Amino acid sequence: MIQSPSDGPCLVDAAQTAFTKLPCRAGIGLKSEYFREVISEQPDLGFFEVHAENYMVAGGPFHHYLEIIRSRYPLSIHGVGLSIGGQTPLDEEHLSRLAILLNRYQPEAFSEHLAWSSHGGTYFNDLLPVPYTAFSLSQVCEQIDRVQERLGRPMLLENPATYVQYAASTMTESEFINQVIRRTGCGLLLDVNNVHVSSVNHGGDAREYILGLPLDAVGEIHLAGFAEEVDTKGAPLLIDNHGAPIAKVVWELYAFTLGLTGPKPTLIERDNDIPELRVLLSEAQQADAITRRLFPALPSATEPKKASV
Numbered sequence: 001m002i003q004s005p006s007d008g009p010c011l012v013d014a015a016q017t018a019f020t021k022l023p024c025r026a027g028i029g030l031k032s033e034y035f036r037e038v039i040s041e042q043p044d045l046g047f048f049e050v051h052a053e054n055y056m057v058a059g060g061p062f063h064h065y066l067e068i069i070r071s072r073y074p075l076s077i078h079g080v081g082l083s084i085g086g087q088t089p090l091d092e093e094h095l096s097r098l099a100i101l102l103n104r105y106q107p108e109a110f111s112e113h114l115a116w117s118s119h120g121g122t123y124f125n126d127l128l129p130v131p132y133t134a135f136s137l138s139q140v141c142e143q144i145d146r147v148q149e150r151l152g153r154p155m156l157l158e159n160p161a162t163y164v165q166y167a168a169s170t171m172t173e174s175e176f177i178n179q180v181i182r183r184t185g186c187g188l189l190l191d192v193n194n195v196h197v198s199s200v201n202h203g204g205d206a207r208e209y210i211l212g213l214p215l216d217a218v219g220e221i222h223l224a225g226f227a228e229e230v231d232t233k234g235a236p237l238l239i240d241n242h243g244a245p246i247a248k249v250v251w252e253l254y255a256f257t258l259g260l261t262g263p264k265p266t267l268i269e270r271d272n273d274i275p276e277l278r279v280l281l282s283e284a285q286q287a288d289a290i291t292r293r294l295f296p297a298l299p300s301a302t303e304p305k306k307a308s309v
Contacts, residue, residue, distance in 0.1 A: 019154055019187030019219030020109040022047050022074050022265035024291065024298065026284035029269050034277050035065040043281055046288075047074035047108065049267050053081050056097045070105055076220065076267065077102060079112040084143045084157070085130035095150050102151055109220055109265070111156035111189040112147070114140070114177065131166035132176040137183075144184040156187040156219045161194035161240035163201055173198075174212035187219035190261075192254050193246070193269075197226050197238040206253055210260065218261045223254055223287065224269035243272030246283055255290050263291050263298055 025046025030038070038048075048069060055062055069075075081094060102110060115127035130136050148154055159177060171179075181188060190213065199206040225244030231237040246268070258264065268283045291298065 019156060019217065020076075020265060022076060022108045022220060024263035024265060026266045026268060026287035026291075027074075027076065028280045028284055029267065029271065030066070030069065031270075031274055032062065032065075033274050035069070037277050039065065039068055041277075042072060043277070045073065045281070045284055046265060047076055047267075049076040049078050052077050052079040052098055052101055052110075055101055056094075066105070075105055075107040076109040076111065076265070077105065077107040079110070080127065082112050082143075082147065083115075084112055084147070085115045085128075085136070085140055086143075087136075087139055090143055090146055095147065099151055102153075109156060110151065110153065111158055111220065113158045113160060114180075115160050127160065129160060129162045129164060129166070130176075132169040132171045132173060133166075134170065137171075137176060137179055140180055141183045144180065144186050148184065148186065154186055156189040157181070158189040158191050158222065159194055159213075161191070161197040161238075163237065163239075165202060172212070174209055178212075178214050181214050181217045186217075188214060188217040189220045189222060190215075190218045190257065190264075191222040191224070192257055193222065193224040193226060193250050194240055196247075196250050196253055197240045200236055200238045207256060210253075210257055215261050218264055221254070221257065221261075221264045221266045222269055223250060223266060223283070226250075241272055242269050245279075246286075251286070251290070254287070255294065258291060258294050263295050266291075 023046045027045050027047035027049060030048040030050050050066065055066065057063070079098060082090060082098070084090075113127050114130060130140065144155065144157065157177070157180060159173070162173075177188065180186070190210075192210075195206050195209055198204065199209060223246050224240065224242045225246055227239040227241045227244060229237045229239060254266070266287045268280050268287065270280055
């Protein structure tokens with residue numbers, strides 16, 4: 001039974017309770033530019049999401065504002081630095097700082113990327129793709145098992161946006177993700193924009209890709225904008241830059257996805273060219289409107305769900 005977004009988590013079966021307790025509404029990424037306005041205006045949103053690495057210190061103004069906002073809204077924490085897809089062991093100091101952060105805020109969801117960003121002590125300011133091989137599968141599952149053990153909770157794994165594919169891969173991305181989720185018990189953060197970006201870049205079918213995912217494991221959806229470029233051969237190349245409005249084709253893919261998964265917590269991402277808060281609130285309202293259109297029996301919330309911490 002689907003619960004009201006204002007009454008509790010949007011879980012359609014007991015198996016999903018481990019993945020997320022976020023309400024079935026749209027939320028936005030919380031940027032420092034919005035701190036004061038969010039506190040004073042208390043916009044009607046389902047939740048906020050923050051990047052874990054921005055809060056891995058003991059004090060400071062970011063924590064001051066987040067503590068206030070956390071007391072009023074559900075929270076999702078999204079990691080970008082664990083390098084789960086890497087072939088070297090996890091940074092245990094980083095993982096410990098993450099555990100302290102999650103213990104402090106008790107977020108309704110935690111997620112990370114299917115990607116790598118460090119190797120041999122060198123750190124890259126990017127999320128790099130993973131070869132889809134049996135060896136990588138074993139490594140990724142081992143890393144996720146360690147993360148979930150250390151954090152004491154299941155995590156959500158986000159599908160990547162990619163620009164190259166490995167000749168060494170022996171399975172498709174969706175096959176790889178299915179195996180990871182089956183072996184580790186983690187959930188799936190389905191980034192619909194990433195699906196579109198990768199499908200265009202590699203000549204795939206976005207809807208077929210989504211149909212091949214373990215949709216019963218989806219705990220959250222991400223929506224974002226992309227940049228359009230061309231590669232060296234003149235073919236279209238999309239860049240997942242989180243710096244533009246959500247495209248019509250991504251909205252359509254989102255509606256298709258919800259038709260398969262049912263209502264899901266949905267994040268509006270914007271990490272570059274940060275607009276006024278009202279711009280993201282409008283996109284969040286559009287996401288909520290799509291959910292209501294597809295699921296008219298789902299009660300709508302009239303005010304943000306208050307979190308208890």
